[in-house]
Amino acid sequence: MSTRDTCWLNKKIANKHYQTYYLAEKSPLATTIRAEFAVLFANASEVDEKDKATIVFERVLNAKLGVEGFEMTVSENVVTLSATSDKGLLYGFYHLYTQLAQDKAIQTIVSVPDQAIRMINHWDNMDGSIERGYAGESIYFKDNKFRRDFETIRDYARLWASVGINAISINNVNVHKYETRLILEENLPEVKYIADIFSSYGIKTYLSVNFASPKIVGGLTTSDPLDEGVNDFWAAIAKNIYRAIPDFGGFVVKADSEGEPGPFTYGRGHDDGANMFARALAPFGGHVIWRCFVYDCAQDWRDRSIDRARAAYDHFIGLDGKFDDNVTLQIKLGPIDFQTREPVTPLFGGLKKTNHIIEFQITQEYTGHQKHIYYLAPVWKEALDFDTKVNEKENLVKNLLKENSVISERSGIAAVGSVGMDKNWTHHKLMQSNLFAYGRLCWSNQLTSKEIAEEWLALSFDLSQEAAEKVLAILLTSRETYEFYTAPLGIGFMVKPHLHYGPDIDGYEYDRWGTYHFADRNGIGVNRTSIDGTGYAGQYAKQREAEYNDLATCPDNLVLFFHHLPYTHVLHSGKTLIQHIYDTHFEGVARVENYIATWDVLSEEMPAADFENVKTLLQEQHRVAKDWRDQVNTYFLRKSGIADEKGRHIYA
Ligand code: BDP
Known part of the structure; x- marks a missing residue:
């Protein structure tokens, strides 16, 4: 057992x-x-x-x-x-x-499932570490070898199959030294053990591959996607893999992004790169998943003409229709990077003739490292239900994924996984709900966040109705709570560089990553309008563009994503921007204090280990929420010179 x-x-x-x-x-x-x-x-x-x-x-x-x-x-x-x-x-x-x-x-x-591809991407490295992993070591790898804990992998496959997941990539999209060799003969028997377990649960196995493999492990002098030798290399690799693993899924590729190699090195386009893999895999029914997370990660913060939010659209919209049938583009749900509040990427609705999937993140990179409670279903629902208003009528992302893909079986959803060797998989017991919610939502897009959380609670615990309602209320308010005590109104980041946990308001402000808030004594926010800003808003369909451009219609929760505003600007809520910042930061911490009080009442009904797990982590959440509150409020009090109208204590 x-x-x-x-x-x-x-x-x-x-x-x-x-x-x-x-x-x-x-x-x-x-x-x-x-x-x-x-x-x-x-x-x-x-x-x-x-x-x-x-x-x-x-x-x-x-x-x-x-x-x-x-x-x-x-x-x-x-x-x-x-x-x-x-x-x-x-x-x-x-x-x-x-x-x-x-x-x-x-x-x-x-x-019948609403989406065809329902996938998990692991960011696991062969040394056992997991990029952005917060629940222990990799379940697949250890010490640059395979961990060979097949029982764990089987248990994991069961969990996912039970909520309908049908594809998993097992290694990091940043493919390092050892992982580049995963495609080689020497590793295929071990990949096959994993693939066979997944396959017995209806799940296809994929590998993330290094674009520069022909040079790194193939002995070639180039990895140019139009070079004959390079194409022969990939054809031979594909043939070998399918001989060993006939139902292998295919490759996931991150190219020309954050230091990863790609077709740009050879003056080629992303269509050339993706189609090269597609040709190699096609004879075996294989599939390439090509990520659209391509942007300049070495920009100069002094150069105001570059807007990272524009990057995915700018790189890929001109390539629409140029990809082979067995290529699928994978697009992050927001244009920047899994912040707690971002608009939905305009490539959804923009692409019309290309297979594509939306990418979510289950691992809580920017959302509390599985130490904070953050139920993600509302974030995903919001993206799937987003009305792009393309062609001036209702056109929801969840429908466009299939409708605008050439082959609907090649469209769907992928998410970065969150499990590790921690006994409860996710470190925080309550964050198992995100695994469950992801699978259920991929299968049935119309389920509500509440319905899914109720199902999860009923299956996971034996709680009285009163207790279940208490936990439900915590889950359903958790995203807003986190949003309240972190970066305000869609501005994002303000996190400790690289770690992405806890506050550091100017941590990225004068750095190269393109994630700026532009706060000064007069105001804060990024002007991304198509009137006199970066033009990002112009990537949307006309009605959306107009809505985001105009302060009268731009939603409050995204207003700093689209506009640079004075602290005295009055939001739709009737509050000034500065007062909103103060109020939400006090409220966010107060909510965590309520969670702590609520949780204590549940000690009789929760299994002891789960009770202790959440109780301990809530203390950590509280500690960090207070840090956020105090740093953010102090920062903006000093910048703006405007006092809290309620006279609460802010460290000045
Ligand atoms: C960012 C992560 C980085 C990933 C990258 C990606 O910080 O670790 O490699 O996304 O999606 O959010 O490729």
Whole structure:
């Protein structure tokens, strides 16, 4: 038996004595379903004949279910799960389990995923470290070798399959020395062990690759995507990988970004780079995921003409339609970098003829390092439901992902993962909710953040309704709370450089990364209008551009992202900018104090380890929230010279 926290797969179904009938006895996924049945229905006890129930699995031809959907029908004591593939049956089985585990009535349902690609990107290095990882070491690697903890990987695969994840890349997008060799023969048997486990749960394995591999490990003098030798190199690599791992997913590539090599070195475009990989992988049905996080990370802070927010659009919009069918562009949800509040990247709605996926971040790089409570579902919902207003009508991101991709099966969602060797996977017990929420939301875009959190709570704990509501309230307010005590109104950053945890207001202000707030004695914010600013707002459809350009319509929570404003500017809320900064920073800390008080009341109902875990981390959250409050308030009091109208203490 595994020693890991089984998260939302904790409960055993015991109320009925279920039997199963399974048709495709030999497939690996059928074996998985039987194994899952044995674990999740382990407590089935002797019961009356009238309480016995049967689960029938059947493979059907039913176009409306697609490859991954399922239908569940219920009559008397028979539950029938039907799907066109064993993968669909696996998803149906988990659905049945989660309904029973929540004591919900079993109802007839047809369920088809809203997004085709539902992916996790690990940023794991072979030395065992994880870039932006906050929950212990890598589950895959240690000491520049494979960790070979297959039980952990199997447990991990179960968690993701149960919420519908179907693709995982296992290594960092910044591909260092050892990881560059992952594509080579010497490492393929080990990659295959991992891929086989994932595959038995319906998950495809991808590798992040180094664009400069032909030079680094291929003995070539160039990595030029138009060079014949380079193309031969990648063709041979692909052939080798697919010989070892026939259902391998493909490559994830970060190129020409933050020091990573790329096609620009050779005067080539990103279409040339991506299509080179596409050609190598195409004969095997493989897939290239090409990241759009391309920007100048060595800019001069004195040069006001460069705006990092513009970069993804400026680099990729002109390439729309120029990518091969097995290329998918991966675009971060916001134009800068996973800040707590950013507008949605204008490439969504901008791209019309290119496969693309939206990139989220589960790991809490800028959102509290899994020491602070930050339930991410509202951030993701906001992005998926964002109305681009392209063509002057409603055009939501969640629909455009498929509609504007040439091949809808090559569109969807990816997210940077957050797990490590910590026993509870995520370091903070409550942040398991983000894993669950990510999978559920990828599958069903219309679920609300609240519904998902309720499901997660019901599956993960045995709480009274009163207690569950308390935890729910903490989760649902957590993003705003964090936003309140950190950088105000969409300005972002103000974090400790490199670490990205805790306040450092001018940490990046005179640095090369392009993440400036421009605060002086008169005001703060970045003028990104298309009237007299950087022009970023002009990358949106007309209505959005007008909305962001105009202070009368620009939403308060993004106003400093788009405008440079005096501290006396009056927001839509009726408060001045400076008073908003003071009020939210006091309020943010007060909320954390309330969380602490609420949590203490839960000691009877929470398992001891989980109770202690959250209690301890809340103290840390409180410590850092106070730091944020005091540094931000002091900074702006000194800059503006305007006192808090409520007369609260600010360190002047
Ligand atoms: C930034 C991280 C950096 C990643 C980069 C990326 O700070 O560690 O390598 O994103 O997405 O947020 O490639």
